[in-house]
Amino acid sequence: MAMKKSYVDKTICVACGVCTKVCPKQAIIIIKGCYAKVDAEHCVGCRKCEKNCPAGCIEVREG
């Protein structure tokens, strides 16, 4: 079974950066003030970003 990863809906992301602060693997960056992007290689699917995202734009699922 494939490991679950975080995925960002960049159409609703507000680029606040909360996810980058809570990610224990520093696997998320904000791309040019527009949206968050997850580095799937480093993401461990811990859901911290999903739980903390105020915009509800992050979902943890199988890719």
Next chain:
Amino acid sequence: MSKKWYDYLWIWTMIYFVLGFFNILFAWLGMIDFLVPLGFAIFGGNKYFCNSYCGRGQLLGKLGSKLSLNRATPKWMRSKWFRYGFLCFFLSMFGNMIFQTYLVGAGATTLQEGIKLFWTFNIPWGWAYSAGTVSDWIAKFSFGFYSLMLTSTLIGLIVMILFKPRTWCVFCPMGCMTQTICKIKNKDDT
């Protein structure tokens, strides 16, 4: 991750409101929170202010970790309509505040030593200003700007309790404005 100096800017946010409680002229310092994020967005094409330097966001995050009900932000509150609608409303109120400052400066109205919360409730604040210290328009702007800063922080605290710690960030007018600037500036490479 080790803490950086800017991880403590939530203290600055609290100091700002305390200073304004004792001397309203300190309200002008809030312009830093208006100009710096715009500077980052316009000249750097980024939201570094929101991401690292926003004291209010940090404060909401800290308080929210204890006080928030941690419920999902309602869908309507996350919608573009609401975000841009609130931005327009906020900018209109800011414009009105500038106009009121102009009226006082022009001598058309007199200076009221009070703040207005939620653009509705007048609160006497005379202890924080000695009449004649500076030009009336400078004092008027201070009262108006402090009202705006306090009102937006109170809204942030309310949504922090009801929803997620940083729900305010979803419809923060500065955040909305700077993200829009970034999207326009970086539209070719994002």
